[in-house]
Amino acid sequence: MSTAFDFTPLYSSMIGVDRMVDLVETALRTEASASYPPYDIEKTGEAAYRISLAVAGFAPTDLQVVAEPNLLVIKGRRAASEGQGTRTFLHQGLAQRAFERRFELADYVVVKDAVHAHGVLSIDLAREVPEALKPKQIPIGMGAREPMLELKPAKTRKAA
Known part of the structure; x- marks a missing residue:
C-alpha cells in the first residue's frame, strides 16, 4: 500500500521546506522495510x-x-560466544x-x-x-526619540 502526498503548496509559502519534505519521504520509504529491532x-x-x-x-x-x-x-x-556453534535449538x-x-x-x-x-x-x-536563537521580547519605548548627537573628536592644545 502506497500513500502519496503532494507537498507542492508548501513550496509557495515556506522557505527551506524542501529539507522537511525529503525527511518525510525518506521516513515513508524506510518505515515499511525497517522493523528490527x-x-x-x-x-x-x-x-x-x-x-x-x-x-x-x-x-x-x-x-x-x-x-x-x-x-x-x-x-x-x-x-x-564460545560453544554457540555446538548448541542445537529446537526453536x-x-x-x-x-x-x-x-x-x-x-x-x-x-x-x-x-x-x-x-x-x-x-x-x-x-x-x-x-x-x-530563542525569541526575545523587544520593549517598546514611549515618547519622541532624541536625535543622535554627532560626536566630534576633542581638539588637542599645543604646548606653548
Whole structure:
C-alpha cells in the first residue's frame, strides 16, 4: 500500500521546506522495510523525548550509540560466544542478527543519556535551542526619540 502526498503548496509559502519534505519521504520509504529491532518513541517532557529499543539478547558491549549532527545511529552486533556453534535449538525465536537503526533528529535535538536494562535500550534526548536563537521580547519605548548627537573628536592644545 502506497500513500502519496503532494507537498507542492508548501513550496509557495515556506522557505527551506524542501529539507522537511525529503525527511518525510525518506521516513515513508524506510518505515515499511525497517522493523528490527522494534522501538518506541515517546515524549517525556515539553522538549524531552525517549527512544526505547527492544534489544533482548544484546549486552551493552554489543551495542553502539553514535550521535551526529541531526542523526542518531544505533548499531547492534553480537559477539560470537564460545560453544554457540555446538548448541542445537529446537526453536530459536530471539533475533541474533546485527542491526543498524538510524533516526533523523530535528535541529538542536541532543542525546542526553543511554541506558540498557532488562533487554531494552533507552535513549533520552532533549531539544536545546541556544539562547541566541530563542525569541526575545523587544520593549517598546514611549515618547519622541532624541536625535543622535554627532560626536566630534576633542581638539588637542599645543604646548606653548
